[in-house]
Amino acid sequence: MGPGALDELAPLSTIFAKVYAARRPRRLAVLGVATGNGLEHVDLHLTGRIVGLDLNLSYLAVARQRLRRLGAALELHCSDVERAQLDAGRFDLVHAALLLEYVDVRVLMPRVASWLAPEGAFTVVLQLPGGPAVEDSRYPSVRALAQATRLVPPGEVRNLATQEGLVERRAFVVPLPTGRRYFAALYEKAGPAGDSEIARAVARACRVPLAKGEPEVPR
Numbered sequence: 001m002g003p004g005a006l007d008e009l010a011p012l013s014t015i016f017a018k019v020y021a022a023r024r025p026r027r028l029a030v031l032g033v034a035t036g037n038g039l040e041h042v043d044l045h046l047t048g049r050i051v052g053l054d055l056n057l058s059y060l061a062v063a064r065q066r067l068r069r070l071g072a073a074l075e076l077h078c079s080d081v082e083r084a085q086l087d088a089g090r091f092d093l094v095h096a097a098l099l100l101e102y103v104d105v106r107v108l109m110p111r112v113a114s115w116l117a118p119e120g121a122f123t124v125v126l127q128l129p130g131g132p133a134v135e136d137s138r139y140p141s142v143r144a145l146a147q148a149t150r151l152v153p154p155g156e157v158r159n160l161a162t163q164e165g166l167v168e169r170r171a172f173v174v175p176l177p178t179g180r181r182y183f184a185a186l187y188e189k190a191g192p193a194g195d196s197e198i199a200r201a202v203a204r205a206c207r208v209p210l211a212k213g214e215p216e217v218p219r
């Protein structure tokens, strides 16, 4: 991640920590894992497999170095999430923070749904409109990003998730000190029994706000 991303790492890591604590996944996939921000929260007693995907090999090298303690449990693949071959039905949590802005969500959503185990969860963090414009950055590398990304409306993600049988369980707006705002949401794949005990437990756990004073997204 380039300069200017630094202000965003801590909140993204905090969001991941909350999601991770709520789901306690045995098998985790992180899409657009970059340098592994957030994976410092992974507990190897809970999670035996962590798959990280990113297009940028140099980011993955940094992640491997930073996260040596995860050893063989951490599998990092330099691949496009729109083409990567992951095991079907084998992930309890798939997390994608600030990735959907780079990809075709219509292509990605059915793929994610196929990777999730029954009652598995897909968690996303989207950037909302407003805050400092990327185009105004003093860093050319950050300005260049503006050309490659598109803000994805939360409603679009919700609709595509619903089409794939994923139910939105929680959704929050997370305001940042920079003036930017994130949208964080959890979509759950229905298990054979529908609204399971796990789902209810997660809903209870997620009632803890992500940050003080943070509003929940109105429906």
Ligand SMILES: C[S@@+](CC[C@H](N)C(=O)[O-])C[C@H]1O[C@@H](n2cnc3c(N)ncnc32)[C@H](O)[C@@H]1O
Pocket (backbone or CB within 6 Å): 001, 009, 012, 013, 031, 032, 033, 034, 035, 037, 038, 053, 054, 055, 056, 059, 079, 080, 081, 082, 096, 097, 098, 099, 102, 103
């Ligand atoms: C804003 S960064 C992600 C931040 C990170 N998830 C975090 O929580 O700090 C976006 C990442 O997505 C990666 N990326 C963009 N398009 C991708 C694609 N089609 N497949 C895999 N990774 C992609 C970029 O290389 C970059 O590392």
